[in-house]
Amino acid sequence: MLHLPRTRNDKLLFIVFWLGGLFTLYYECCLVLASYHDSWNGYMTFHVTFSAVLALYIYLYMFMLISSDISTNSIIIKNGDLSEGWKYCQRCQRNAPPRSHHCKCCDLCILKRDHHCWFAGYCVGYSNHRYFICMAFYMSLAGIYANIYNWEFFLKVKGGLAWSTVPGLLAPHLGLIFGVYSWYEFFITLTTSVGALFTFLFVWLLALQIIQFSTGQVKYERKNNIFDYAAGYKNTFKEIFGSAGLWVFLIPFVPTELPGDGTRFAKVDRKLN
Known part of the structure; x- marks a missing residue:
């Protein structure tokens, strides 16, 4: 079952993600790569194919992310039969396990909630965390890959590196207002600037996931210095990727069995003996 965005902002960013990705693929393959060669050749075939595969991976991981059930609604428990760390959610009117939190955008309690993904319009939690990490990895790879070619293409359009290059990337609209850029130069500069900004965002998201992975935390625990579940x-790795392990990075829909149901987590005793 697909879990589509509920709020207006989430819906807008969800559309930006899907349409923006298709525009980027067209821009990189039909405009940037084409500028490096006079005719179609094996080099272009490789890069167009590689770009399409990266885009396909990103979209597949997004699809898997929003197809996963990460809420506490499927959990059946008896009142009074709760382990340590359980709490009662006033919004959901039900008990919620440790590491779960209520998301006001999804209007659900999310199992082992990490954060709400704006582009998905859905939360990242226990059963779809692996898909977000894989998606962030491929978005970072695609962004870096594209920006290498974008920079050379941008300099070619601008006629080389000049004192105005960096300021122009930071505020391309000023170049258009003061007549420094033509509309075509403005379009290329703006696209290059936005592409670099999004690449920084993707790499930052991936870096945060790596940091949290190294400490065994989710976002809430990292922000509040909680290390109760840092079990190595x-x-x-097993808790996030399950029995399939690294195969999840190559096959988005590979079956994998997670070690639990998202309600019980072993606490680490940090008391010194």
Whole structure:
């Protein structure tokens, strides 16, 4: 079952993600790469194919992310039969397990909630965390890959590196207002600038996930210096990627069995003996 965005902002960013990705693929393959060659050749075939594969991976991981059930609604428990760390959610009117939190955008309690993904319009939690990490990895790879070619293409359009290059990237509209840029130069500069900004965002998201992975935390625990569930790399890896392991990075829909149901987590005793 697909879990589509509920709020106006989420819907807008969801559309930006899907249409923006298609525009980027067209821009990179039909405009940027084409500028490097006079005719179609094996080099272009490789890069167009590689770009299309990266885009396909990103969209597949997004599809898997929003197809996962990460809410506490499927959990059936008896009142009074709760382990330590359970709490009662006033919004959901039900008990919620440790590490779960209520998301006001999804209007659900999310199992082992990490954060609400704006572009998906859906939360990242226990059963779809692996898909977000994989998606962030491929978005970072695609962004870096594209920006290498974008920079050379941008300099070619601008006629080389000049004192106004960096300021122009930071505020391309000023170049248009003061007559420094033509409309075509403005379009290329703006696209290059936005592409670099999004690449920085993707790499930052991936870096945060790596940091949290190394400490066995989710976003809430990292922000509040909670290390109760830092059980080591191996346990964290298995908890996120399950029995399929690294195959999840190559096959988005590969079946994998997670070690639990998202309600019980072993606490780490940090008391010194």
